Amino acid sequence: MKTILVVEDTELNIDLITQLLEDEYNLLIAKDGAQGVEMAQTKNPDLILMDMALPIMDGYEATRKIRETNKSLPIIGLSSHAMSGDEVKALEAGCNDYLTKPINDKLLFDKLKEYLK
Numbered sequence: 001m002k003t004i005l006v007v008e009d010t011e012l013n014i015d016l017i018t019q020l021l022e023d024e025y026n027l028l029i030a031k032d033g034a035q036g037v038e039m040a041q042t043k044n045p046d047l048i049l050m051d052m053a054l055p056i057m058d059g060y061e062a063t064r065k066i067r068e069t070n071k072s073l074p075i076i077g078l079s080s081h082a083m084s085g086d087e088v089k090a091l092e093a094g095c096n097d098y099l100t101k102p103i104n105d106k107l108l109f110d111k112l113k114e115y116l117k
Contacts, residue, residue, distance in 0.1 A: 001026045002116050005045035007036035007062065008078070009054050013101065017049065020105060025112075033057030037065045040073065047115055052079040052090055060093040067094035074115035078103070 003026040008014050014029060021027060028043055030036035033054040040048060048066070052059035063075055077090035080101040087098040097111055 002046040005039055005048045008051045033062030036062045040066045047074045050075050050077050052077050063093040063095055
Protein backbone atom coordinates (compact mmCIF):
# COMPACT_ATOMS: atom_id res chain seq x y z
CA MET A 1 0.00 0.00 0.00
CA LYS A 2 1.38 3.42 -0.99
CA THR A 3 2.00 5.99 1.76
CA ILE A 4 0.81 9.59 1.53
CA LEU A 5 2.07 12.27 3.89
CA VAL A 6 -0.69 14.80 4.49
CA VAL A 7 0.71 18.12 5.73
CA GLU A 8 -2.38 19.99 6.93
CA ASP A 9 -3.22 21.97 10.06
CA THR A 10 -7.03 22.14 9.85
CA GLU A 11 -8.79 19.22 11.55
CA LEU A 12 -11.79 19.38 9.22
CA ASN A 13 -9.52 19.03 6.17
CA ILE A 14 -7.54 16.22 7.83
CA ASP A 15 -10.80 14.37 8.53
CA LEU A 16 -12.03 14.85 4.97
CA ILE A 17 -8.79 13.68 3.37
CA THR A 18 -8.61 10.74 5.78
CA GLN A 19 -12.16 9.64 4.91
CA LEU A 20 -11.40 9.90 1.20
CA LEU A 21 -8.07 8.09 1.21
CA GLU A 22 -7.71 5.77 4.21
CA ASP A 23 -9.10 2.70 2.42
CA GLU A 24 -6.59 2.88 -0.43
CA TYR A 25 -3.51 4.49 1.12
CA ASN A 26 -1.45 4.47 4.29
CA LEU A 27 -1.70 8.04 5.64
CA LEU A 28 0.78 9.98 7.73
CA ILE A 29 -0.30 13.34 9.18
CA ALA A 30 1.90 16.37 9.91
CA LYS A 31 0.24 19.48 11.31
CA ASP A 32 2.88 22.08 10.41
CA GLY A 33 5.52 22.58 7.76
CA ALA A 34 8.50 21.78 9.97
CA GLN A 35 6.97 18.46 11.02
CA GLY A 36 6.16 17.79 7.36
CA VAL A 37 9.78 18.28 6.33
CA GLU A 38 10.98 16.00 9.13
CA MET A 39 8.46 13.27 8.26
CA ALA A 40 9.25 13.55 4.54
CA GLN A 41 12.89 12.83 5.37
CA THR A 42 12.33 10.05 7.91
CA LYS A 43 9.14 8.24 6.84
CA ASN A 44 9.80 7.94 3.08
CA PRO A 45 6.28 8.66 1.81
CA ASP A 46 5.37 7.96 -1.81
CA LEU A 47 3.62 11.34 -2.20
CA ILE A 48 2.91 14.48 -0.18
CA LEU A 49 -0.30 16.50 -0.05
CA MET A 50 1.04 19.88 1.14
CA ASP A 51 -1.20 22.64 2.46
CA MET A 52 0.45 25.92 1.51
CA ALA A 53 -0.81 27.93 4.53
CA LEU A 54 0.71 26.26 7.59
CA PRO A 55 1.97 27.33 11.02
CA ILE A 56 5.66 27.35 11.98
CA MET A 57 6.84 26.90 8.37
CA ASP A 58 4.51 27.49 5.43
CA GLY A 59 4.05 24.93 2.66
CA TYR A 60 6.18 26.90 0.21
CA GLU A 61 9.21 26.86 2.51
CA ALA A 62 8.57 23.23 3.54
CA THR A 63 8.46 22.20 -0.13
CA ARG A 64 11.72 24.05 -0.85
CA LYS A 65 13.39 22.30 2.12
CA ILE A 66 12.16 18.87 0.98
CA ARG A 67 13.46 19.58 -2.52
CA GLU A 68 16.96 20.20 -1.12
CA THR A 69 17.26 16.47 -0.41
CA ASN A 70 14.55 14.86 -2.56
CA LYS A 71 13.94 16.07 -6.10
CA SER A 72 11.68 13.20 -7.22
CA LEU A 73 9.07 12.87 -4.45
CA PRO A 74 5.68 13.98 -5.85
CA ILE A 75 4.27 16.95 -3.92
CA ILE A 76 0.76 18.23 -4.59
CA GLY A 77 0.15 21.68 -3.17
CA LEU A 78 -3.25 22.37 -1.60
CA SER A 79 -4.69 25.79 -0.93
CA SER A 80 -8.01 27.45 -0.25
CA HIS A 81 -6.53 30.50 -1.99
CA ALA A 82 -7.63 30.39 -5.61
CA MET A 83 -5.99 33.67 -6.51
CA SER A 84 -4.13 33.84 -9.77
CA GLY A 85 -0.45 33.46 -9.00
CA ASP A 86 -0.90 31.06 -6.05
CA GLU A 87 -0.53 28.01 -8.28
CA VAL A 88 2.55 29.49 -9.96
CA LYS A 89 4.06 30.27 -6.54
CA ALA A 90 3.47 26.66 -5.40
CA LEU A 91 4.98 25.22 -8.57
CA GLU A 92 7.98 27.54 -8.31
CA ALA A 93 8.53 26.33 -4.72
CA GLY A 94 8.81 22.79 -6.07
CA CYS A 95 5.29 21.33 -6.06
CA ASN A 96 4.56 18.98 -8.96
CA ASP A 97 0.90 19.96 -9.02
CA TYR A 98 -1.67 22.14 -7.26
CA LEU A 99 -5.28 21.68 -6.18
CA THR A 100 -7.63 24.18 -4.59
CA LYS A 101 -9.82 23.52 -1.56
CA PRO A 102 -12.49 22.43 -1.13
CA ILE A 103 -10.95 19.39 -2.75
CA ASN A 104 -12.61 17.96 -5.84
CA ASP A 105 -12.62 14.21 -5.03
CA LYS A 106 -12.37 13.04 -8.64
CA LEU A 107 -9.57 15.45 -9.46
CA LEU A 108 -7.66 14.37 -6.35
CA PHE A 109 -7.99 10.67 -7.21
CA ASP A 110 -6.93 11.37 -10.81
CA LYS A 111 -3.81 13.20 -9.59
CA LEU A 112 -2.95 10.43 -7.12
CA LYS A 113 -3.23 7.78 -9.84
CA GLU A 114 -1.08 9.90 -12.13
CA TYR A 115 1.73 10.34 -9.60
CA LEU A 116 1.54 6.95 -7.85
CA LYS A 117 1.39 4.64 -10.86
